[in-house]
């Protein structure tokens with residue numbers, strides 16, 4: 528059965544953990560689908576782990592549409608959630624609805640994710656027929672207001688504010704809310720308070736599910752690994768070793784060997800045959 532936003536509600540009700548992983552291209556989407564994820568998030572983290580920016584702020588609509596189309600092609604039956612990039616939904620609800628709609632209409636996404644708390648916008652998107660995943664806590668598009676990639680909801684006031692924001696998003700129909708870098712106890716409290724399925728990243732075990740950035744999980748990074756991320760493979764170093772071997776083999780002449788070369792049939796035909804009659 529293909530997953531949908533209803534899967535999130537079903538799994539929350541049955542206390543089954545929901546698994547979400549990011550992907551930015553068709554091949555990775557096929558891999559995470561085949562591994563059995565419940566949903567694929569085309570995160571604007573693409574701006575950092577794919578495009579090499581310091582933050583997610585430079586990511587554009589065109590870039591996110593390209594990544595989402597690529598993922599939708601590889602995702603088979605997976606539920607695809609497209610992240611709305613910075614300034615694609617903050618400058619007015621009309622523009623936000625149009626941009627969100629493009630992810631479903633042109634790129635094959637099934638839902639969108641947006642950061643922060645704008646219940647009026649979420650209500651309008653849901654009325655338009657666009658399922659919405661919220662995102663609270665550390666919201667990377669607000670990095671300069673937050674003063675860096677820092678944990679959120681650590682004071683009583685901040686925790687109370689986050690709970691109110693989650694309730695507001697829940698009431699207007701978010702099917703799910705990402706909770707990023709907030710204390711485990713706060714995430715668990717939000718999870719028990721809202722109907723929407725909470726998906727944690729750096730928010731402890733008490734959420735309804737977890738999301739991880741695929742590059743962190745595969746070890747396909749060169750720099751800093753956030754404390755909450757767990758590396759399950761070492762793709763960067765395995766790739767590095769393979770490419771080094773290739774470089775060495777080209778330089779030494781070991782590649783291409785006959786096995787990887789094309790023998791021309793004409794060359795065979797033109798080979799002089801040995802004439803034994805005159806001997």
Ligand code: KIV
Nearest residue numbers: 549570571572705738
């Ligand atoms: O952009 C992203 O990948 C995200 C996840 C970290 C939740 O927003």
